[in-house]
Amino acid sequence: MATPYEKRRQRKLFLTIVLPAFAGAVALSLVAISQTQVYAYAPSTLPSPQELGDRDVRLAGLVAEDSLRTGADTNVTFTITDGKAGVPVSFDGILPALVAENEGIIAQGKMGPDGIFRADNVLARHDENYEAPEVIKALEEAAEQGPAY
Amino acid sequence: MADDTLPMANWLEKLANPEVFVRRTKPLIMPIGAAAAVLVIVGSALGLFFSPPDFRQGESVRIMYVHVPAAWLALQTYAAIAVASFVGFIWKHRLADVAARQMAPIGLLFTVLAIVTGALWGKVTWGVFWDWDPRLTSMLVLVFLYLGYIAVWQVIESEFVAARSAAILAMLGAVNLPIIKFSVDWWDSLHQKATVIREGGPKMPASMLWPLLIMALAYTLIFAFVTLLRVHTVLAEKRKTKPVRRASSATIEEAPATS
Numbered sequence: 001m002a003t004p005y006e007k008r009r010q011r012k013l014f015l016t017i018v019l020p021a022f023a024g025a026v027a028l029s030l031v032a033i034s035q036t037q038v039y040a041y042a043p044s045t046l047p048s049p050q051e052l053g054d055r056d057v058r059l060a061g062l063v064a065e066d067s068l069r070t071g072a073d074t075n076v077t078f079t080i081t082d083g084k085a086g087v088p089v090s091f092d093g094i095l096p097a098l099v100a101e102n103e104g105i106i107a108q109g110k111m112g113p114d115g116i117f118r119a120d121n122v123l124a125r126h127d128e129n130y131e132a133p134e135v136i137k138a139l140e141e142a143a144e145q146g147p148a149y
Numbered sequence: 150m151a152d153d154t155l156p157m158a159n160w161l162e163k164l165a166n167p168e169v170f171v172r173r174t175k176p177l178i179m180p181i182g183a184a185a186a187v188l189v190i191v192g193s194a195l196g197l198f199f200s201p202p203d204f205r206q207g208e209s210v211r212i213m214y215v216h217v218p219a220a221w222l223a224l225q226t227y228a229a230i231a232v233a234s235f236v237g238f239i240w241k242h243r244l245a246d247v248a249a250r251q252m253a254p255i256g257l258l259f260t261v262l263a264i265v266t267g268a269l270w271g272k273v274t275w276g277v278f279w280d281w282d283p284r285l286t287s288m289l290v291l292v293f294l295y296l297g298y299i300a301v302w303q304v305i306e307s308e309f310v311a312a313r314s315a316a317i318l319a320m321l322g323a324v325n326l327p328i329i330k331f332s333v334d335w336w337d338s339l340h341q342k343a344t345v346i347r348e349g350g351p352k353m354p355a356s357m358l359w360p361l362l363i364m365a366l367a368y369t370l371i372f373a374f375v376t377l378l379r380v381h382t383v384l385a386e387k388r389k390t391k392p393v394r395r396a397s398s399a400t401i402e403e404a405p406a407t408s
Binding site: 130 | 201273277280317328336339341343354356
């Protein structure tokens, strides 16, 4: 059994060295992770098809305006853009209901050698803004009529 | 010793005595439970019937009123466990250790509720139940932290050793809390960024914010209600099995050296 003095020293050691060291190690790991790992590539940061090879990656951005096309059967094509670059995507399947032009999207799949991204899975992504439909409608109508002054 | 401390610290010190704690908090339990029940009913009614659908998500946005408070309470409960563990670890307050232990299953339940409702919500909006996104993954880590914390208490026989080991795990695991909260800011993620607790105020109309805040208050009261009930039960059981023991041997052993 440790003496009270030893116990107090252990406690002090834990609080002053072990706990801060652990927090520091985690913080450093997080910095390292954010510098080397990405959850998803943006079209402008997507490595070239040669670099990517056969890797499965996620491509995230907005569905470009006037790019969403339905082909034969369930095949759909669209362009994912981040404002700086656009990548054409081909997907065979049912799109989530929230997928629409100018809305967020994540495609999971492989980059083809022809520069077309073949998605195995498509996820809709929405931002943190919530609003009632009537408000959006009113805002759109107001915008159509031009400024009120 | 108590004379030179602040009145607040003095009051807290008295409350750390299990008998004083039981006496003072007993009359609060039932009112807290009743208030929680009323707020759950009011919040659910507002959220389900008297708040607007979302312009993009439609009616599925109503899952938010169950999901978001559960996720908040999952984090708050862990934070409470970490603070109680810190107090128990340093000052050896037995009540703090008991409270930390009794809060853990409640926090686990909130975390699982957040993940399950999040999966259902994700299926209708994102198109998937699960994805290895930073927010979702760090929430899953929280489940394992809770499980690990509960397991440490279960497997270590000596209550004194168990309290210390569990406290160390709880304090180390607390690094996950900022990771969960800021995961959506630090990394690109499928999960959207914070809507309510953010710089510049909530990005949500008042008609959605009110039911959400009422539900959050209701969840907090449920947490307080169940925690108090559990702590009181444990203290009553302890009193029955060890009627004469007033302080743990460790406290007596260290008492001369603390002044």
